[in-house]
Amino acid sequence: MRETAYAKINLALHVRRRRDDGYHDLETVFAFVDAGDELTARAAERDSLRVMGEFGSALDNPFGNIVAKALASLPHGPGWAVTLEKTLPVAAGLGGGSADAGAIFRMVEAQFGLPDNWREKAAKLGADVPACVESRACIGRGTGTELEQVSNDLAGSPVLLVNPRVPLATGPVFQGWDGKDRGPLEGDNVREMTLDGRNDLEPSALSLVPQIADVLAALRSTGAWVTRMSGSGATCFALYDSPDQRDGARAAMAPGWWTLAGVLR
Structure with missing residues (x-):
């Protein structure tokens, strides 16, 4: 199996x-x-x-x-x-x-x-x-x-994952959340929810692992239509319009960072 x-x-x-x-x-x-x-x-x-x-x-x-x-x-x-x-x-x-x-x-x-x-x-x-x-x-x-x-209109979208190779435990990130409710998810499908959404744990994670900011900055310079940290970090992701864009972005990442190129299921 x-x-x-x-x-x-x-x-x-x-x-x-x-x-x-x-x-x-x-x-x-x-x-x-x-x-x-x-x-x-x-x-x-x-x-x-x-x-x-x-x-x-x-x-x-x-x-x-x-x-x-x-x-x-x-x-x-x-x-x-x-x-x-x-x-x-x-x-x-x-x-x-x-x-x-x-x-x-x-x-x-x-x-x-x-x-x-x-x-x-x-x-x-x-x-x-x-x-x-x-x-x-x-x-x-x-x-x-x-x-x-939810209606998944992002299935098949090219995605790049990048991690600075710094482990980050979930507990301390949640403990560092500032306690402010910034509102619910909005949108009728996955794309709308992604574009209108956010990751409320990013500030806390950044305070613990500043390298996350470097990853996000690198991804934002690659033409992705959305870039964000995943979960409690430290991995970040970027979504692209084409596999060529994604693969070019992967080649541009800093040596030593962990990367994974794929598509959304």
């Missing part, structure tokens, strides 16, 4: 309020790139997880990994031997771990089907996991687990 854990980006991320439980109510437009980590699995006597790839060393506890937790939460026979090729940077605003868990859910679905309460199981693993299971554009509300379908 083989499955891609599609990189998640937030085309817009509006933080509305800080809740009494410490979490935040938000409105976000989830979108997914046609590339990401790669997972393979084969039937085995017991579950096992092997992590490899460029960013595999960043996951120092495979058995505490969200992939292992996802596998343990679902019926899948005696066991699976899973290999995770970690090509997405860790703590990067791309939902990497959530995408990996989502890929496990899809693999189990293909072999055994999913239980009726799979959304609840996914949400317990992380706020982005339910969206990552389906890996298609949607609106997330609440903590991000309340999903709504």
